Amino acid sequence: MNNKRFYITTPIYYPSANFHIGHCYTTIVADALARYKRLDGYDVFFQTGTDEHGLKIETKAKEAGVTPKEYVDKIIENAKDLWEALEISYDFFIRTTDDYHVRRVQEIFKKLYDKGDIYKGEYKGLYCVPCESFWTESQLVDGKCPDCGREVKEVSEEAYFFKLSKYQKQLEDYYEANPDFISPVARKNEMLNNFIRPGLEDLCVSRTSFTWGIPVTFDPKHVIYVWVDALSNYITSLGYPEESELYNKYWPADLHLVGKEIVRFHTIIWPALLLALEVPLPKKVFGHGWLIVNGGKISKSLGNYTDPRDYIKSYGVDAVRYFALREVPFGSDGVFSEEALILRTNADLCNNLGNLVSRTIQMAIKYFDGNIENKNIEEDIDNDLIYSTSHLKEITDKKMEELKVNEALEEIFDVLRKCNKYIDDSTPWILAKDDSKKDRLETVLYNLLESIRVCATLLQAYIPDTSKKIFASLKIDVNNFDDIDKKVERYELGLEKPANLFERIKEN
Numbered sequence: 001m002n003n004k005r006f007y008i009t010t011p012i013y014y015p016s017a018n019f020h021i022g023h024c025y026t027t028i029v030a031d032a033l034a035r036y037k038r039l040d041g042y043d044v045f046f047q048t049g050t051d052e053h054g055l056k057i058e059t060k061a062k063e064a065g066v067t068p069k070e071y072v073d074k075i076i077e078n079a080k081d082l083w084e085a086l087e088i089s090y091d092f093f094i095r096t097t098d099d100y101h102v103r104r105v106q107e108i109f110k111k112l113y114d115k116g117d118i119y120k121g122e123y124k125g126l127y128c129v130p131c132e133s134f135w136t137e138s139q140l141v142d143g144k145c146p147d148c149g150r151e152v153k154e155v156s157e158e159a160y161f162f163k164l165s166k167y168q169k170q171l172e173d174y175y176e177a178n179p180d181f182i183s184p185v186a187r188k189n190e191m192l193n194n195f196i197r198p199g200l201e202d203l204c205v206s207r208t209s210f211t212w213g214i215p216v217t218f219d220p221k222h223v224i225y226v227w228v229d230a231l232s233n234y235i236t237s238l239g240y241p242e243e244s245e246l247y248n249k250y251w252p253a254d255l256h257l258v259g260k261e262i263v264r265f266h267t268i269i270w271p272a273l274l275l276a277l278e279v280p281l282p283k284k285v286f287g288h289g290w291l292i293v294n295g296g297k298i299s300k301s302l303g304n305y306t307d308p309r310d311y312i313k314s315y316g317v318d319a320v321r322y323f324a325l326r327e328v329p330f331g332s333d334g335v336f337s338e339e340a341l342i343l344r345t346n347a348d349l350c351n352n353l354g355n356l357v358s359r360t361i362q363m364a365i366k367y368f369d370g371n372i373e374n375k376n377i378e379e380d381i382d383n384d385l386i387y388s389t390s391h392l393k394e395i396t397d398k399k400m401e402e403l404k405v406n407e408a409l410e411e412i413f414d415v416l417r418k419c420n421k422y423i424d425d426s427t428p429w430i431l432a433k434d435d436s437k438k439d440r441l442e443t444v445l446y447n448l449l450e451s452i453r454v455c456a457t458l459l460q461a462y463i464p465d466t467s468k469k470i471f472a473s474l475k476i477d478v479n480n481f482d483d484i485d486k487k488v489e490r491y492e493l494g495l496e497k498p499a500n501l502f503e504r505i506k507e508n
């Protein structure tokens, strides 16, 4: 039985409005990681979903004159359509309004209450409605919500609390024993120094001031407030706390991919809940940066919202995927703009990749009627390309393991750049004029086709459509990464001129 398993999650997004390019970024990165593992022979469970309860949705639905469920249903339909357009290969989409989730969250809440880790008290706090977050005085920035900069208001009500403070020491010990738990490491230090060491306060986990949530079974005027509801999604989807094959197979998760603004929830609250439940902790939480538009967060009210499908329609799905994966350095922020997307597409996808494939195939057709095999007439200038190609998978493995997706792509495109340079250096058009150089010319073209094949095989994780087109042009079948080492004996390309992979986009 295959014991290479990989459970990867995106955050469950809050469907208060249709999703923007920032949601797409996280989801595309998760998709590339999931695809890479699948191609590498792993049994992958890739989960995404939506966190659908809370006051903000209740308020938005009221404004729209619909029920909260009707309100979110529409947004989820839109989100699923967007993920399809982006070719997101998720295995499971969880909605926190799903029956099984509601039931299992209620069981989890009861379990924690019975254990004494949830107790009743009174909550007084400063609350940001749009973010659904309580803040302490010291966390406010200029008296306002540190996440969104909006006004907070003081709220007081009867509430249940989770004994987060009880787990402070255990969390510190866990961080110590598992240095890879939080990535990048700067975020780990931030959590320790800013939140854990100054002392954890117990956490409000129920509300009575709104009704759009999962009722507490033993005290139904309370609805479960965000944490136990939302964070549990990563295990309720697998069947927890019921006896379940999926749960036994995939938990603990290998990777929770989250935006940097919710690292705190995933590396303090979530592990503390799991410690209380005596459930193993996830192996890694990666807090990535944002894809920023116009220097800030994206929202309709800021007027910088564009439906991501508009970009797909204009430039193709792989241009959007490539940009998201390539433009944001590991753990930092990247800037999204249409101009930058066009420049990237032209430079990397059109010039570097697209032109290389079409030039190579056209030369193979022109000089050899599309039939190419390795004539083994080697020269020193071949070495660099052959070496880089044969070691590429090793390098991308390492980069992907470190979650440096942009650098993995850079490495692949570096080999493609070497192919283009190899054409300039080996000068096939000069070799073609000399009959005695015919075998050398065929060797050169063979080396190029092999490098293109290897790059396209790896690119399936990032820009799958483009890979498929390249395989079709090369008239080869490629499945997973096992095929990388299987050299093609003889390319039979036919005589048809290949279609352009990417049309050059007009730059302003």
Ligand SMILES: [Zn+2]
Pocket (backbone or CB within 6 Å): 128, 129, 130, 131, 132, 145, 146, 147, 148, 149, 150
């Ligand atoms: Zn806020």
